[in-house]
């Protein structure tokens with residue numbers, strides 16, 4: 195996995211600027227959009243959560259790993275030290291999002307959270323508090339005007355909010371633990387653990403079962419796999435010490 199500037203959980207400066215106020219449930223905001231598809235071009239910052247990948251995979255009828263391999267790039271976040279998945283624009287097609295078809299999103303009903311939110315941004319705190327803010331589009335075209343509550347409901351964001359909160363919390367918890375495993379694992383074992391992280395966060399999901407319960411199962415599985423790798427490393431250390439002493 196190659197490092198890249200866009201990270202999980204809004205790390206590395208992504209997120210709310212000081213001039214973007216938080217909105218209340220009944221706050222009304224408006225923006226203009228001509229539907230040109232411009233925000234789906236030249237984007238290398240559409241980061242997917244595990245739930246985004248699961249939804250896209252269900253929409254496409256592909257296993258999550260194949261969806262990621264076909265439409266995404268995966269790399270290690272420079273700050274989070276976690277695997278980050280983002281949509282990969284298609285160079286041969288003017289760097290368009292792979293799902294942009296004649297200025298329309300071909301996966302509209304399963305589009306990633308960041309696309310559904312636009313022009314809003316979302317901030318989730320470690321205790322699960324969710325806040326939304328408005329980012330001006332500077333675009334012309336049809337005027338859209340809505341209260342925050344109506345906009346979130348209309349875009350299907352309110353419905354998925356508990357899952358997005360759990361995902362954010364899980365990433366924040368793992369991010370806290372990352373320096374520990376990076377410091378203690380031998381580079382070879384670390385690579386194996388990072389591959390297991392990718393499985394737990396993105397790939398180890400059956401499309402026939404609800405996503406959230408599989409995330410929790412995967413986190414338990416990941417703890418078990420980490421313990422096994424720690425044991426394996428200890429075993430190798432002991433063997434090396436024994437070899438050096440004879």
Ligand code: SF4
Nearest residue numbers: 227228230231232333
């Ligand atoms: S927000 Fe602006 S760039 Fe994006 S589709 Fe609308 S008009 Fe185009």
Ligand code: SF4
Nearest residue numbers: 234291293294299309
């Ligand atoms: S997934 Fe859809 S909405 Fe999101 S960038 Fe791609 S085409 Fe645009």
